[in-house]
Amino acid sequence: TRQKFFMRAILSNMYQLLVIDAKAGSGKTLIALASAMRLVDKGQYDKIVYVRNSIESLDRGADIGYLSGNDEKFRIYNMALYDTLEFIAKKALKKSDHKEDLEAISSKIIELTQKYRIEKLWPGEARGRTLSDAIVIMDEWQNSSENTTQLILSRLDNSCMAIVIGSNRQIDNPYLNKYNNGLTSLLKLTAQEHEELNMFAIDLQKAVRGRFAEFSERVYENKRR
Numbered sequence: 573t574r575q576k577f578f579m580r581a582i583l584s585n586m587y588q589l590l591v592i593d594a595k596a597g598s599g600k601t602l603i604a605l606a607s608a609m610r611l612v613d614k615g616q617y618d619k620i621v622y623v624r625n626s627i628e629s630l631d632r633g634a635d636i637g638y639l640s641g642n643d644e645k646f647r648i649y650n651m652a653l654y655d656t657l658e659f660i661a662k663k664a665l666k667k668s669d670h671k672e673d674l675e676a677i678s679s680k681i682i683e684l685t686q687k688y689r690i691e692k693l694w695p696g697e698a699r700g701r702t703l704s705d706a707i708v709i710m711d712e713w714q715n716s717s718e719n720t721t722q723l724i725l726s727r728l729d730n731s732c733m734a735i736v737i738g739s740n741r742q743i744d745n746p747y748l749n750k751y752n753n754g755l756t757s758l759l760k761l762t763a764q765e766h767e768e769l770n771m772f773a774i775d776l777q778k779a780v781r782g783r784f785a786e787f788s789e790r791v792y793e794n795k796r797r
Contacts, residue, residue, distance in 0.1 A: 594776035619689035721754035
């Protein structure tokens, strides 16, 4: 399947920049995170950095940046990461009696976060930073602009890999569309060769999440066409 091809492309470590446009429920965040963990296990990278732009941030005002308590403010934007870590934690606990134990699951998530040095990065905090020996997962990138894309990618040194994932079917940023967002700009660039780095692109059409994702895609997405 294309999901397996996507995972093999990450694990091959042949590409420095991978770009994925995928329908809802395709498993793109899970594949990206699980593959990144395997590369960290192999010692090829030291940590995982998860980047997701809050829709109202950076591209059009940064009011949220004036408020205190970043973890609480951005928790809603990082729920995809939390859900994915919970899924992986449950899989790790499946052979024990603690599979449905909320405390055991929470402890496992903390263990995974520490083991793989998983960091959450808001684009507004990226200016001036340099990321090294990291796999940087840029999630829901259809909601980020080309300026934000340049900001994040310019923070990575030569020891990094970037995995950019999103869906042009689900653009929530009112200032962007499928022609001018960061995901689209990178997808276009994969049609060319670049002397600085190797790029890979794929689209995932199969929803592995299940019947509700398939139903909503058929009923609502096709209606908009």
